[in-house]
Amino acid sequence: MDTEMKNALRAIVGEENFTDSLIDLIAYAKDASEHSHRPDAALWPVTTEQVSAVMKLAAKARFPVIPRGAGTSLAGLTVPEQGGVILDLGRMDTIIDINIEDRLAVVQPGVVYADLDRALAPHGFFFPPDPASGSVSTLGGNVATNAGGIKGAKYGTTKDYVLALEVVLPDGRILHTGSKCMKSVSGYDLTRLFVGSEGTLGIVTEITFKINPKPPITSTAMATFETLEDAGRAISEIMYSGIIPSALEVVDQQTLVVINENTDLGLPEVEAMLVAETDGYTKEETEFQMEKITSIFEKNHATAVKHAETAEEAAALWAARKSAYGVMARINNNLIVEDLAVPMSRVPDMLRFISDLAETYHLRIPTVGHAGDGNLHPVVCFDGTDPDQVKRVEAASEALFEKVIEMGGTLTGEHGIGLAKIPYMKMEHDEVSMAVMRSVKKRFDPDNILNPGKMGLEA
């Protein structure tokens, strides 16, 4: 990128919102994945008009533009694979409106998830998706990846709450999609086309979310199972029981071992631990649901069932589940937090397969996941400086995703395709599906300037 072009970008966003210093470009070469590539410059636009002007320039000069939130992507969504300009939307961070009567919140894309949640709390409302990265990830990023979290089974994911968007298209036009009404079927659902499109179709500059009143009461319990089969039957029976837990998390044996090696939690190293949460308006109702769950745990030979009596006890039960990633990150050079989903009834089979896979390829692959919606996160631990380990990781990943598709699963439940899953796209999507996706990309971004090289959309 030449000086003239950089000066044109400076002129659009102002000197204070432009950088091409090496230290910044190195930072912007990475996200939370293993991928990396340096951009030519980075901008912090502060208005929709600036974003539009940047895109008009990019469309003319044909340089790549990569929109970015907090950079917490685990699949390389924000890595500037082909260079170009990073558009960091972190300075468009205003909560524009919270309107309880109309049940909506209007925000700029750079607002952090947790900041919106804090702003809603005094009204007794919340924005349910609750991604694990919520304390740092931005709502624009949440929209771009259709972020999910532990509450997915009961409350759905980001897509279920996006009512309307303002989007800058690759040619710089400003598009308004959807409606601020709770219900609208006026025209095509363009909103949903942008949600989860990983910044490849347009740049979201304003979001209108539906918000929910927050059930004030929760109940938490955990159970350990000697065998994956027992845990699997418990998960299935909970689905038949007529209730939907607000969370139902699974932790596998490898994870329990890793946690015990590195904390003093002293967990039983059984094949599976389940942590369940129910919520509601009254204590009686919340306990009614939890009693169903704990009796199903017991019926399926849980070796221990602990029901939290206080908020502190509940926090302690969650500690094991929530400590997993931190512990693993501390003791491994490299981690790939995988992401897949299978039909719920296949969760135990998939956990068994992953355990066998780890053995076959001599890898450590502890797994945690959202059993209530079939979304699992095997964490592949390895040393990236050892070419043999890297080769085994690649082979194991391919075997894993072959099995996922064979089980009727999907390549990604909540992290996205990005760069990480490109090699597997054709396993899940047939030729017609790939052709239609490419055709949509082509229609919106004919010169392939917006986050190019992602999602396997280049034939």
Added chain:
Amino acid sequence: MDTEMKNALRAIVGEENFTDSLIDLIAYAKDASEHSHRPDAALWPVTTEQVSAVMKLAAKARFPVIPRGAGTSLAGLTVPEQGGVILDLGRMDTIIDINIEDRLAVVQPGVVYADLDRALAPHGFFFPPDPASGSVSTLGGNVATNAGGIKGAKYGTTKDYVLALEVVLPDGRILHTGSKCMKSVSGYDLTRLFVGSEGTLGIVTEITFKINPKPPITSTAMATFETLEDAGRAISEIMYSGIIPSALEVVDQQTLVVINENTDLGLPEVEAMLVAETDGYTKEETEFQMEKITSIFEKNHATAVKHAETAEEAAALWAARKSAYGVMARINNNLIVEDLAVPMSRVPDMLRFISDLAETYHLRIPTVGHAGDGNLHPVVCFDGTDPDQVKRVEAASEALFEKVIEMGGTLTGEHGIGLAKIPYMKMEHDEVSMAVMRSVKKRFDPDNILNPGKMGLEA
């Protein structure tokens, strides 16, 4: 359409699934709207391959194809505006799979909503959207219009339950979208693009729905209010109260008058009646919510509050709301069941405006609606043989939708654009939005053969 072409269609679907008899074509010229145009032939395909073969022929010969479910559209979505072939999917009516463990139901498009609901009931599950036409309308039609109903505020609409689709594209290719997993962000969300697209982008031949456990307990109450303002404050305060009623319906004065004139329900002819329902797992929880609602009713000067003690009493409270349309249809030559949505806080203002509008244009416009999500149905009653009345209806409709947009509302909450709302599309959608929608239509259906003339997509 010449004999050769008709014979080619006969060869695809078989003689027993083809008709061009006058009586059938007259029937297929209409749906539940005021629009009408006769097709050249009608087919009842029984396999996806037949649908694909028909589209391949249509793409070559360039004749219009109009997919159709039960024909309950109130906006002309299935009227063959430009002739061509009606594709009635009513004979593809198999419930392929109900899988409680994986929380899904797989159906052909011709399955009637109520039949799926009946099949789910023994498992304690339901498919929540509950459109008013549910006893006859088909699930394919529900998907094509993104059908909603009285449970929208708490449970959302059809779009919130469609996980995956099989779709025949205008060129005959068979596309598979989405995933049967609860969570997937693998590639673009093509599923949502087809939901609510009114049969203009593809023909849905198989649907995978997410299903929900049905809360076993409900509680019902109604309240009457002397003024719209009191009712409006009650609606807003319910939103602030931290609960979401499973239904919150509003009936206006004109409707109460019409019902009283034609039934012996003897309702008080106040400015507004609200009917509320709460649901849950336990009686205590359901009543906890209902007590919040009834105390808000009382605080806002309800002239009467009735709380149903039994299922029969609840049915009686719903009778007034549910009798409205039948009563109106019986006593009027012509009815247009309008459909609009506004932000919830504007519901009383909109009801006041409609009441004034009826006076200005000397029309009867009783209104019912879903106050819990801002979706209102003014029912314009008139005599279509009186040109002066027709003119007044047209003028009133235009004034109505101008006001809807001014209030931040949307042209349609659940009925769709079809033919009825084409004149108003540009009020809601700016040039960029219209251009993008047209561009999407053009990419999927370059020759404009699939349900042409709908949604205002022809420039």
